[in-house]
Amino acid sequence: MIEFKNITKKFGKLQVLEQVDLSINKPGIYAILGPNGSGKTTLIKCLLGMTIPTSGQIFVDGQDTKGKWEFRNQISYLPQIANFPKNMTVTELLRLIKTLRKQASAEQPLIDVFGLKPYLNKNMGTLSGGTKQKVNLVLALMTDNPIVILDEPTSGLDPLALLELKKLIKIEKEKGKTILITSHIMSLVEELSDEIVFLLEGKIHFRGTVDALKTKTQTVDFDEAIAQILKPSHV
Amino acid sequence: MFKIFRYSLSDLLRSSWSYFYFSFYLLLGFGLLFFNPDVSKSVITLMNIIVVFSSLIAVVFGIMYYYNSREFIELLLAQPIKRSDIFIGQYLAVSVSLSLSLLLGVGIPFVIYGVADADLVKNFLVLMTAGIFLNFIFVAVAYNIALYHENRIKGFSYAILFWLFMTLIYDGLFLISLMMFKEYPLEKASLAATLFNPIDLSRILILLRLDISALMGYTGAVFKNFFGTTLGLTIALFSLLIWVILPVLNIYRKGNKKDF
Numbered sequence: 001m002i003e004f005k006n007i008t009k010k011f012g013k014l015q016v017l018e019q020v021d022l023s024i025n026k027p028g029i030y031a032i033l034g035p036n037g038s039g040k041t042t043l044i045k046c047l048l049g050m051t052i053p054t055s056g057q058i059f060v061d062g063q064d065t066k067g068k069w070e071f072r073n074q075i076s077y078l079p080q081i082a083n084f085p086k087n088m089t090v091t092e093l094l095r096l097i098k099t100l101r102k103q104a105s106a107e108q109p110l111i112d113v114f115g116l117k118p119y120l121n122k123n124m125g126t127l128s129g130g131t132k133q134k135v136n137l138v139l140a141l142m143t144d145n146p147i148v149i150l151d152e153p154t155s156g157l158d159p160l161a162l163l164e165l166k167k168l169i170k171i172e173k174e175k176g177k178t179i180l181i182t183s184h185i186m187s188l189v190e191e192l193s194d195e196i197v198f199l200l201e202g203k204i205h206f207r208g209t210v211d212a213l214k215t216k217t218q219t220v221d222f223d224e225a226i227a228q229i230l231k232p233s234h235v
Numbered sequence: 236m237f238k239i240f241r242y243s244l245s246d247l248l249r250s251s252w253s254y255f256y257f258s259f260y261l262l263l264g265f266g267l268l269f270f271n272p273d274v275s276k277s278v279i280t281l282m283n284i285i286v287v288f289s290s291l292i293a294v295v296f297g298i299m300y301y302y303n304s305r306e307f308i309e310l311l312l313a314q315p316i317k318r319s320d321i322f323i324g325q326y327l328a329v330s331v332s333l334s335l336s337l338l339l340g341v342g343i344p345f346v347i348y349g350v351a352d353a354d355l356v357k358n359f360l361v362l363m364t365a366g367i368f369l370n371f372i373f374v375a376v377a378y379n380i381a382l383y384h385e386n387r388i389k390g391f392s393y394a395i396l397f398w399l400f401m402t403l404i405y406d407g408l409f410l411i412s413l414m415m416f417k418e419y420p421l422e423k424a425s426l427a428a429t430l431f432n433p434i435d436l437s438r439i440l441i442l443l444r445l446d447i448s449a450l451m452g453y454t455g456a457v458f459k460n461f462f463g464t465t466l467g468l469t470i471a472l473f474s475l476l477i478w479v480i481l482p483v484l485n486i487y488r489k490g491n492k493k494d495f
Contacts, residue, residue, distance in 0.1 A: 072315040083306035
């Protein structure tokens with residue numbers, strides 16, 4: 001479904017990704033983890049074609065994505081920083097994305113779930129960080145696509161919204177989608193993910209299930225396992 | 236591309252900036268045409284203001300629009316649309332909205348003053364051609380600068396510097412070199428030098444049309460003598476077109492390569 005082949009990305013002298021090979025063949029929830037600056041967001045942006053890899057190829061459904069745009073029809077993306085045009089209202093933004101995507105969209109249930117109704121005619125610039133993130137989630141989840149990428153979906157969300165989000169992610173999974181998530185909230189990752197891809201200094205350092213990680217690091221606690229894997233003995 | 240263009244244009248046409256810019260030209264047009272008995276003089280004044288002012292506004296507005304829509308561009312990049320469509324669509328929207336302000340702002344006073352006067356209409360058309368070209372050129376340059384510079388302050392400075400260079404410094408250097416090499420025949424060199432400055436080109440375009448090129452300095456006179464009016468106009472127009480095409484091609488190229 002998704003295949004990264006030998007992906008290297010350099011920003012000037014800074015090497016962010018180094019020959020990353022990763023293939024995701026079956027549906028499920030994949031957590032992309034790693035310390036700050038390990039290349040998680042860059043990897044995701046490479047997949048979307050927002051960042052152009054220095055070398056390597058990316059395939060979505062067997063098609064090389066380089067220079068293409070049609071493959072983005074299959075991807076829903078939640079960007080990490082929810083910055084939107086400030087002078088646009090929520091409704092206008094929703095309408096614009098709907099016209100661009102030309103797909104059936106179901107935004108109403110999401111608007112209800114996140115309680116966004118009172119904000120629909122407000123300008124994006126006047127919304128709080130958490131509310132913006134909720135709009136961000138509606139935009140990402142309103143269309144039905146086989147691949148869903150969520151970059152830090154929890155940031156700024158209140159506990160109630162977080163609960164709803166977890167439910168939504170589970171529903172998406174049941175539909176047989178491939179979901180990539182990056183997050184620093186370990187409990188969320190432990191609860192949801194089928195597999196973990198751990199990035200360290202631009203390379204894939206570990207890939208496997210949560211249990212496999214615990215076994216490898218000989219810990220029972222997931223947080224502890226993550227801390228262990230970062231220690232020199234495991235690196 | 237058309238969707239991005241349409242969306243950005245409607246966004247721009249709602250902004251108070253467009254109205255401000257439009258009213259400025261409206262007032263200027265009325266002021267000059269109705270309070271100055273000599274129409275050709277008003278046209279020259281109008282020309283000087285349009286050439287200098289519209290290029291400044293185009294370069295500043297272009298760069299501001301890009302930086303302000305930076306997050307928006309990121310949002311669009313994740314959507315199933317062609318990358319270059321985003322940049323070219325926005326570029327066209329900014330250029331068209333500025334051109335509309337100019338066209339309507341100066342056009343309304345001209346229409347009220349005298350549509351019947353064929354000569355005046357021709358002058359107006361040449362003036363607008365030059366102004367619209369300058370909008371498209373300077374917005375394109377602004378987009379180029381912005382695509383290469385993430386740092387807004389730097390981008391702004393380069394944009395202003397580019398404008399300053401084309402309006403003032405270029406002519407200064409030009410004059411100094413003419414003085415320094417006055418023993419040599421400089422006609423061809425000065426002609427060539429003019430082609431590299433869109434501001435000079437649009438001045439020449441207008442002056443050739445008004446047939447007062449000899450009054451307006453060395454380059455104009457040389458241009459007219461060398462090419463004659465028709466060929467001169469064609470060459471000036473063609474060079475202006477190149478000035479639009481090259482930066483736009485580069486927006487296309489860089490837009491497809493840039494990392495976000």
